[in-house]
Amino acid sequence: MNNPHHLNPTSLKSRFTTRFLRALTKIHAQKSISSSSPTEIFRRYRRIKVAADKSMAYSVRSRRIWSRAMLWKLRSRSYRRQDPCSGRRSGKINQAIMKKSSNENTTTRREDGVGFVEEADELRQLVPGGEAMNLCNLLDETAHYIKCLTTQVQVMKKIADFYSF
């Protein structure tokens, strides 16, 4: 009661923390040679960023459109890294699909009649998978995405503080 997060290990926050810490230890273990070249640093940074996104999306599971889209994007990106030839092609296909769906949306979006089309478009760029959403879904997913992002930031900040004191 006084410690709900201990009692509730299935909360999204603890799920994310577990996953993210696991990924961090993995990344840390893989870094055998402490290379300080900028490319290495950047690559590690990217890995941490991807790990954070991935563990967040996995913690949400496929309940949400944005988490599904994020997982899909990350997966296609990792495929690209493994197999550059086919990966690039699939990336292009993805882009084409995205473009197509967004183009289809523009026609319906113009007749939305809401006064904030540009802002909604901008929001669609920010929320993963937002290109193919209508406005109601977009706002729903945005709300959830914001909550998840704040959780992510909290946990990461806490971990960083813990490591760096």
Add this chain to the structure above:
Amino acid sequence: MDPPLINESSFSAANPSAYSLAEIWPFPINPGSDPTAVTGGGLGLRIGNLGGFGETSGLRDGSMEESTVTEQSVGCGGGRKRKELSSEDESSKIVSTTTSANELNDSNGKRMKTPVSKNGNTGSKEAEVEASSADGSKPDKNSKPAEPPKQDYIHVRARRGQATDSHSLAERARRERISERMKILQDLVPGCNKVIGKALVLDEIINYIQSLQQQVEFLSMKLEAVNSRINVNPSFEGFHSKDLGLQPIDGAGMIFGSQTAREYAQGSHPEWLQMHVGGNFERAT
């Protein structure tokens, strides 16, 4: 667009004028006077439709009448006729300016009568035209075959009117849903409650998401630096318990709205973290 407007007002107000117009028309003006016959028949049909609409609302009925009347004026076509109309309907126009929607409803009743006489009139016309058209032997029969396509057309029009009505209803529901979600988002994003206007609220939300994403990037950079600096990986179980142990301290009931725009500057304020960490997430999932 001016002449149709005049026609609307004049026609909707006083159909007797249309009737008198039909009387005035000399036959040679419209040698192939099928259009008039069609419109005559169509007028009666329209009234049937309007009778259905009459129950909905006065305003709606008025708009429907307007649309049908414009149709009819289009059907009548010729500039000469239109001129006659405008010159001849001065008196009726005065009436039309004072007519309210209810009176328009009443004019339905008037209209009910006029097409009959008009049909008779045009029927006599058609009796002369018949030779060229060679369509039907009697005016009644001649007006009948013209009706079904007209009815179809009107039916589509009416349906379209209904569709816009339901569409507007659905649109209203959608707008309500959107504003509801906007309200939720406004509660979620700090400093967004004071902002007025959906576009500005969305701007605020976009800024907030961008700042959060930047914070994630910044933190992963920081974690990278920290992670590389620390040689000994602290036992992650211990950290985990410690991390989770920290949480209950940070008052679990902090509302996001109480925050200021301070955290946009992705600073490393520990108290900011304390404010954020709470049961906020569980509240809304």
